[in-house]
Amino acid sequence: MLDAAKTDETLLEVNNIEVIYNHVILVLKGVSLNVKKGGITALLGGNGAGKTTTLKAISNLLHSERGEVTKGSIVYQGESVQDLDPAQLVKRGVIQVMEGRHCFEHLTVEENLLTGAYTRKDGKGAIESDLEMVYNYFPRLKERRRSQAGYTSGGEQQMVAIGRALMSRPETVLLDEPSMGLAPQLVEQIFEIVKSVNENEGVSFLLAEQNTNVALKYAHYGYILENGRVVMDGLAAELRENPDVKEFYLGVSDDGRKSFRDVRSYRRRKRWLA
Ligand SMILES: Nc1ncnc2c1ncn2[C@@H]1O[C@H](COP(=O)(O)OP(=O)(O)OP(=O)(O)O)[C@@H](O)[C@H]1O
Ligand SMILES: [Mg+2]
Numbered sequence: 565m566l567d568a569a570k571t572d573e574t575l576l577e578v579n580n581i582e583v584i585y586n587h588v589i590l591v592l593k594g595v596s597l598n599v600k601k602g603g604i605t606a607l608l609g610g611n612g613a614g615k616t617t618t619l620k621a622i623s624n625l626l627h628s629e630r631g632e633v634t635k636g637s638i639v640y641q642g643e644s645v646q647d648l649d650p651a652q653l654v655k656r657g658v659i660q661v662m663e664g665r666h667c668f669e670h671l672t673v674e675e676n677l678l679t680g681a682y683t684r685k686d687g688k689g690a691i692e693s694d695l696e697m698v699y700n701y702f703p704r705l706k707e708r709r710r711s712q713a714g715y716t717s718g719g720e721q722q723m724v725a726i727g728r729a730l731m732s733r734p735e736t737v738l739l740d741e742p743s744m745g746l747a748p749q750l751v752e753q754i755f756e757i758v759k760s761v762n763e764n765e766g767v768s769f770l771l772a773e774q775n776t777n778v779a780l781k782y783a784h785y786g787y788i789l790e791n792g793r794v795v796m797d798g799l800a801a802e803l804r805e806n807p808d809v810k811e812f813y814l815g816v817s818d819d820g821r822k823s824f825r826d827v828r829s830y831r832r833r834k835r836w837l838a
Contacts, residue, residue, distance in 0.1 A: 573601040575736055575768055576622065576658070581636030583617050585629065591617050593792040594636070599736065599770045604762050606779040606800065607772045608813065609789035615772035616663055618789070619738045622770075623650050623660040640736075654683050657735030663744065663772075665721040667728075669714030673705055676713050676724050680731030691731070697765075698727040701757050719750040726754070730761065739771040743778060751775065755782045776813040780804045788813070 576599035583592040592614050599605045607615050620626050621633050624646070638646050645653060650660070667676050677698055681691045699706035702723045708716055713724055722742055729737050739758070743751040759782050761767050773779035780786055780800045787797040788809070796809070803809050 574598045575601045575641060576770065577637075577639040578618070578622065579637045579639070581618075581621055581638065582634045583614075583621050583626065583631055584634050585631045587630075587632075591631070591792050592621065595789065595792070595794055596636075597770075597787050597794065597797070599768055600785065601768055602762070602766055603785060604758065604769045604771065604783045606783035606786040607770060607789060608774075608776050608779055608786055610774060613789040614792045615774075615789055616740055617792075619660055619740050619770070619772055623653055623658065623738055624648060625650060625660065651683060654732050654734070657733075658738065659729045659732050659734045659736075660738040661725050661729045661740060661742070663740035665718070665725045667713040667716075667721050667724050669712070671713055672710055673713055673716065673720070673724055674709040677705070677727050677731050680728035683732060694731055694733065698730050701730075701761060702727055719746050719754070722746065722754060723757075726757070730765075730767070734767060736768045736770065739769055741772055741774065743773060743775040751778055755779075758782065776809070780809075780814075 578595060578597045580594045580596050581592055582590065582594060584590050595614065595618055597605070597607070607618060609615055617626070617631065620629070620631070622638055626632060633646065637644060640656060640658060645656065648656065668679065671679070674695070677695060678691070681694070684691060704720060705723055705727055708720060713721065716724070726739070726742070742754050742758070746754070755778055758769060758771070762769060771779060771783070780803055783800045785798070786800050786803045787794050788803070789795070796803070796806070798806070
């Protein structure tokens, strides 16, 4: 399972970044993380911890939100990528799947998938064979290929969003909260697909998740963000066994299952003290 540990090559390095919104709201207070080639890296944390902000900082999507990286550096394969726009970053092999899925509702499922190939110049044949590759991973999308995306289910829309990203032939996918609003069974199904894309296509993933349980089951390495700072990181297998992670993020402690309320109020106290 720990294939990522085999190659030690770092694809993406985020070094001590600070992000400020609207010139005054300091949201990321020095976040550092690495994404290894061929691995699945999880960025975990509750509501408002700064996960989406971190992903948007990497793919340079903060400007439209009046956000700015004011400190630190972001390096992809040894080169600074801070001045690249999202389209240039896609050409380098990095693509983001936004939180909340974002399909083109009036286009069909297949048309949506094809929009993901817009930066490619390797011809129709290659794009068609990748469409088949996406349909192999998501047979459900093949059945729904002619349906208008706006009329498909939440799970199908998440599949379209991931499938569209794969159509750009990425090396690294930044995946924001794929579990959001989906039934547990569907969440597992989507993570299984992410795992097989990772294993079979060698695509690396940085995935932001509130759902610590499922993310640590599929990731190789994890970072936990709290209030704009990384408070813990480690191999996913180790984080799963860590008593604090169990208590605060998995809702279980050694003396049995904790109620979420206890954990929440404790966390609130902890924040106050921090
Ligand atoms: N455009 C913005 N302007 C000002 N503040 C913002 C903006 N976007 C996010 N924030 C604030 O930044 C903090 C981090 O938000 P972010 O969306 O990165 O968190 P998150 O970890 O992705 O949370 P969630 O799990 O709810 O998606 C929050 O306090 C949020 O209110
Ligand atoms: Mg988010």
